[in-house]
Amino acid sequence: MNDGVPPPIAITAAPTLIPPMSLRHSSAFSHGDIYIFDITANQSNLIVSASTHEIKLYNPSTLAINRVLKFHTDTISQVKAHGENFIFSSSKDGHAALWDLRTDGAPVQTYCSARKDPLLSFDLNCAEQILAAGTELNDEMYEAYIHFFDTRMAGNASTANNTAVKTFNESHSDDVTQIKFHPTNPMRLMSGSVDGLVCQMDISQEEDDAMEVVANTEASVHKIGYFGPQAEYIYALSHMETLSLWMSDQADMIHNFGDVRGVSNPGLGLTVDYMVDCQYDPITQRLFVLSGSNE
Structure with a gap:
């Protein structure tokens, strides 16, 4: 019996897994007190x-x-590359934008x-x-x-593109x-929130009937994703x-690892101060946790 406490996570040292690293190139985004968001x-x-x-x-080189x-x-909340020619972005200014890198100037579509x-x-x-987009809590409407x-109906930067x-x-x-979104089912969507809930829904239905399952993580959700050979799992x-x-x-729930900062082991040179995201490798069928250290 462990009274609901998850077993400790095994930590092993692999000195040759990551070769020695050194700074090759650096570039300042801008002068002054500038924060990188994404x-x-x-x-x-x-x-x-x-x-x-x-x-x-x-240039990556x-x-x-x-x-x-x-x-x-306003603050750009997220950017995503879509192939070699397109970039999507979203912002607290209320807009999501699609950029075609083969053109100059403004986004080619906005939402x-x-x-x-x-x-x-x-x-x-x-x-x-x-394209689905999640918002801040509206303090007036709660x-x-x-x-x-619908990406086929979006306007451009000069139109009144209220196309939800x-x-x-x-x-x-x-x-x-x-x-x-689910990687193979275009109508299955997963959302996460500061309210601690991860919701999976069938967006072909109206909201009252759309909800399929709800997971209560009991903590403000930072990152979520599908993983597994058939995307049958969620992190x-x-x-x-x-x-x-x-x-x-x-x-x-398959497992709750709790606070992953508990896996830190300075003796092995492993210190986890925060998590960035997870990455699933379909070849090895392993889920990797990307973490960082303040040291």
Whole structure:
């Protein structure tokens, strides 16, 4: 009996797993007190957003700036590369944007709700026809929203592009921090929130009938994702640095690892201060936790 306390996580040392590292190139995003918010990449660019509300594209070999993208007027909450030619971004200014790197200037498509609700997260479904975006809690309405946009109907930066075709407002009671579509089912969506809930829903239904399963992580959700050969599992990372694994169809908990900072072992050179995200390797069928240290 362990009285519900998860067993300790085994820690092993693999000195040759990560070779010695040294700084090869560096590049300052800008001068002054600037924060980097998000970073992603494709083969041609390192894509970085920061507190200047800009997105900069860097040459991955030299870190020379290839391009600067300007459109958003508030914090850029997320950026994603979509192949070599496209970038999606979302912002607290209420807009999500699609950039075609083969063109110059403004985004080629923008998505915005009627009230311009601040966007914290988004994802594109596998059919590339629906973009879903999660919002901050509306303090006046006491609602947090998931807006759905039809990518075939979006406007450009100069149009009144209030193109949300559907909105869910009852799934969460606080900021919607994560939106993830199922990798093969275009109608299955998972959302995570500061309210601690991870919801999986069938968005072909109206909200009252859409909910399939709800997992209560009991902690503010930071990152979520599907993993497994058939995407049959869910991971959930919290802002309190906890990690839990769930079955996606029943929301049965597989394991709660608790605060992963407890796995730190300075004697082995392992110190975990925070988690970044998880990455699933379909070849080895292993889930890797990406963590960081303040040292």
